[in-house]
Amino acid sequence: IQWFPGHMTKARRQIEDKLKLIDIVIELLDARVPLSSRNPMVDEILKGKPRMVLLNKYDLADSQLTAEWVRYFAEQGLKALPIDAATGTNVKEILPRAKELWAHKIEAQLRKGVNPRAVRALIVGIPNVGKSTLINQLAGKKIAATGDRPGVTKGQQWIKVGTEMDLLDTPGILWPKFEDQMVGLRLAATGAIKEELLHMDEIAFFVIKYMVKHYGAALQERFGIAELPEDLDDPNEVVKVMEAVGRKRGAIVSGGKVDLDKASLIIIRDLRAGKLGRITLEVPGEL
Ligand code: GTP
Structure with missing residues (x-):
């Protein structure tokens, strides 16, 4: 809807x-x-x-x-x-x-x-x-x-x-609140909003940053990531995580480059299916 x-x-x-x-x-x-x-x-x-x-x-x-x-x-x-x-x-x-x-x-x-x-x-x-x-x-x-x-x-x-x-x-x-961009991202990450309406890479960015902050070990384990980014405000660092996910799961296009759209989808689908562990995307008092 x-x-x-x-x-x-x-x-x-x-x-x-x-x-x-x-x-x-x-x-x-x-x-x-x-x-x-x-x-x-x-x-x-x-x-x-x-x-x-x-x-x-x-x-x-x-x-x-x-x-x-x-x-x-x-x-x-x-x-x-x-x-x-x-x-x-x-x-x-x-x-x-x-x-x-x-x-x-x-x-x-x-x-x-x-x-x-x-x-x-x-x-x-x-x-x-x-x-x-x-x-x-x-x-x-x-x-x-x-x-x-x-x-x-x-x-x-x-x-x-x-x-x-x-x-x-x-x-x-009932309808959710859309005015807040973060709310939109959290709802998208959990699957409450239709996939066609969203930018997967944006949602994946949000998920990676949140996971690194709150569930870093689970992210490393699932995708075999040796080192997590230290500066989450640096988009390149986040992209590196996406690339690691793509390499681990075979989301590679010709020339050996990682397909970032596919890697994004993998992260989101894994999150929704609970494969990254039990994850809550909102912490009381932290909002
Ligand atoms: P609308 O018809 O869109 O208003 O959705 P709804 O609120 O009636 O949701 P629905 O019951 O269709 O469930 C949506 C999805 O969530 C389905 O795939 C359910 O199987 C899944 N689901 C519902 N409850 C749970 C739950 O407690 N745990 C898990 N893992 N999945 C659930």
């Missing part, structure tokens, strides 16, 4: 329509980029609905930093739960947390002698964050369309999550 102001207004209206139907919101973020994958207007759009935060794809994220992010959200009064929607890790924790968010209403119903109904939930998040995967995981079967490209979620029914939670079968799609 390419987001224009018109699309944002429409997406917002669609979420507002869904909000009328539900009790609580499940805000899905990418554990590797918790802030960059967060909609800039989420508080305003959700208008005080009780909410939990899920840090998805935590299997790909740095576990130490994920713990730091959980603390970060706790300081804001939000309980964040790291999950892996694809395999279902921690997904069982969602229902108890949903009930906790809605406990005051359940208790009020019980006091009135009314049988409490199931808590109604909506999943919201930016494209490709794993909304459909989580819906399927919670439903215990394949319902929503999933795919590793942004924009696959389509058109409303309730899915029963046991007897205690009803989930809207279509998630609320």
Whole structure:
């Protein structure tokens, strides 16, 4: 999806329509980029609905930093739960947390002698964050369309999550913040933005610089790099890393020169697939 102001207004209206139907919101973020994958207007759009935060794809994220992010959200009064929607890790924790968010209403119903109904939930998040995967995981079967490209979620029914939670079968799609170039790079690196729209070499540059700073040993090991650049502000030094990657992986054009476009793609694909290790691209307090 390419987001224009018109699309944002429409997406917002669609979420507002869904909000009328539900009790609580499940805000899905990418554990590797918790802030960059967060909609800039989420508080305003959700208008005080009780909410939990899920840090998805935590299997790909740095576990130490994920713990730091959980603390970060706790300081804001939000309980964040790291999950892996694809395999279902921690997904069982969602229902108890949903009930906790809605406990005051359940208790009020019980006091009135009314049988409490199931808590109604909506999943919201930016494209490709794993909304459909989580819906399927919670439903215990394949319902929503999933795919590793942004924009696959389509058109409303309730899915029963046991007897205690009803989930809207279509998630609320939010847009990321684009104004900040660094946010764009982080989202591109994790795959939240369509590849065709981006300059691979720019993303690879960003990834190399970040890796050298935070995960140098992993980069060296994966690509057999003897020495890492000392001056990351020198583009030539970064290009040297790209060349090492290209040589290691056979991205060579005629004349023996390294194909830098291919080398860029190799780095980005390896990062997204978790082959460079578990990596988080945002550090709380460092932004
Ligand atoms: P849109 O339809 O574009 O809004 O995307 P979505 O938010 O519904 O994402 P979707 O469920 O289609 O997942 C996007 C990709 O991420 C798929 O390839 C999933 O398999 C993958 N994915 C989802 N959750 C996880 C996870 O926890 N870990 C990993 N490694 N991959 C995941």
